[in-house]
Amino acid sequence: MTVQPKIDTSPAVSDEIRKTTCYMCACRCGINVHLKSGKVAYIEGNRDHPINKGVLCAKGASGIMQVTAPSRLRAPLRRVGPRGSGAFEEISWDEALELAVSWMKPLRETAPEKLAFFTGRDQSQSFTGWWAQAFGTPNYAAHGGFCSVNMAAAGIYTIGGAFWEFGQPDWERTKLFILFGVAEDHDSNPIKIGLGKLKARGAKVIGVNPIRTGYNAVADDWLGITPGTDGLLILSLIHCLLVAGKVDLEYLAKFTNAPLLVVEDGPEKGLILKNAESQPFVIDRRTGAPAPWDGKGVQPDLGAVYQGNRTVFQHMAERYLSPDYAPEAVADRCGIPAARIHALAAELARVAFDEAIEINQSWTDFRGDFHETMPGRPVSFHAMRGISAHSNGFQTARALHLLQIVLG
Ligand code: SF4
Known part of the structure; x- marks a missing residue:
């Protein structure tokens, strides 16, 4: 052998x-x-x-x-030719630091705020910011991707927090998952693992993206949208939900600013109406009278009109019930047939409301009202630079958050 x-x-x-x-x-x-x-x-x-x-x-x-990588800089370089000539020589770290100190020391001793300090997307901005503060300048900033900054700013502005980059959909309970403009290079591994969990459970995945590659290729359904029109599509979905009465009125009344009143006229037109104590307030459905928005047991009235001022909800409904947002009005611009927009809205409403879940967890809300369980709408979204890396990216991301809010 x-x-x-x-x-x-x-x-x-x-x-x-x-x-x-x-x-x-x-x-x-x-x-x-x-x-x-x-x-x-x-x-x-x-x-x-x-x-x-x-x-x-x-x-x-x-x-x-x-x-x-051979192209990686391995030592500090000093320019030795005219700017743009590409002529550099390697110098030692000691020499580089001495040079930097010779520029910065006089500035720090006289007017440190004259140093404008800008760093790249170096992932250590807490450290570089700390360094700038220690130097004494408030003039520091760092590069951020305009996709993620749009998403983050829109989230903070609309729902008080951003979760796109680091948060995750509820993979265990989601029954319908919609991806808007998520490039394959973003959130790669967590999204891949999550999609695997959804598919194993038979949850439906829909991709909204101009091309059907990556995540969109494994989605159960795909809407090939015209780039930059996601916001219009989303607002049209909100239109359909409002027309069908498929919005979570209880959630909107109790847990959003939808019942606050908006100043109808005058120099403060468009701002939230405040009482004599400069506090926003709502109209309580139990009494028909003004009440603190966070008062215990208060039942805010979305349909209230107070001294001619209507609620945020009424303004929102008026705007998006407009025929301008009907699927038939946006279909050509979005590149998606009106019937498909209607169908997507109906699917969202069906899963969110007809397949609603109840999480067996008691909780107390900010008014101090106790709840035995937590209601859940098993619809999740994920979005990233495909929708946000446009001139309208911030507003598109806000529209998506609004869709989440009206679904509860
Ligand atoms: S998804 Fe890929 S690139 Fe992103 S952190 Fe994970 S391994 Fe790194």
Whole structure:
């Protein structure tokens, strides 16, 4: 019998493993970085990390190039030719630091605020901001992606918090999941894992994207939208829901600013109406009289009119019930047939209201009212730069949050 040679099929690629998180996108997957003789040799996903459970995408694996790419700067460079000539010479760190101190020391001693400090998207902005404060300048900023900043600002402005980059849909309970403009490189591993969970449970996934690749290719349904018109589509969905009466009036009345009154005329037109104590208020359905918006037991009236001033809800309904937002009016611009917009709105309403869930968890709301259970609408959304990286990205993201709010 021939003796088989012993082959080491799993040669050690490293002599040390450091656990950290991947910085190649915002997901922050857990990674094991293998070092050989102190140098990065290999990156693998960390199976024990809750975000990615060992999955590593191609972009994450190529993170090794951050340290091994031939184009990486390995020493400070000083320009030695005219600006733009590309002529540089390497200098030592000591020399570079001395040079920087010679520029900055006099400034710090006389007028530190004259230093404007701008950093790239370096993922360590808390540190660079701390450094600028210690220097004494309030004039510091850093680059942020205009996609994620649009999403974040719209979330904070509309619902008081942004969750797109770091939050996640409820993968365990979602029955209908709609992706708006999510590029394959974004939220890769958590979304992949989540989509797997949804598909295993038979939940429906719908992709809204100009092209059917990546996540949209594995979606159960796809709407090939004209780029930049997602906001119009979303507002048309809100139109359909309002027409059908499929909005969560109880949620809107109790947990949003929809019952607050809006100044109808005068210099404060469009602002929230306030009482003598400069506080916004609502009309209580039990008494028909003004009441604190956060008063215990108060039942805010969405349909109230007080001294000629209508509620936020009435303004919103008037705006989006307009025929301008009917599917027939937006279909051509969105590149989606009106019938499909009607069908999507009907699907949203059906799952949100007819398949509503009740989470068996008692809670007390901000008015101090106690609830035995928590109602849930098993519709989830995820969106990113496909909708937000447009000149109307902020408003589009706000429209999507509004859709979530009216669905409760
Ligand atoms: S999804 Fe990919 S690039 Fe993003 S953090 Fe995870 S491994 Fe890194």
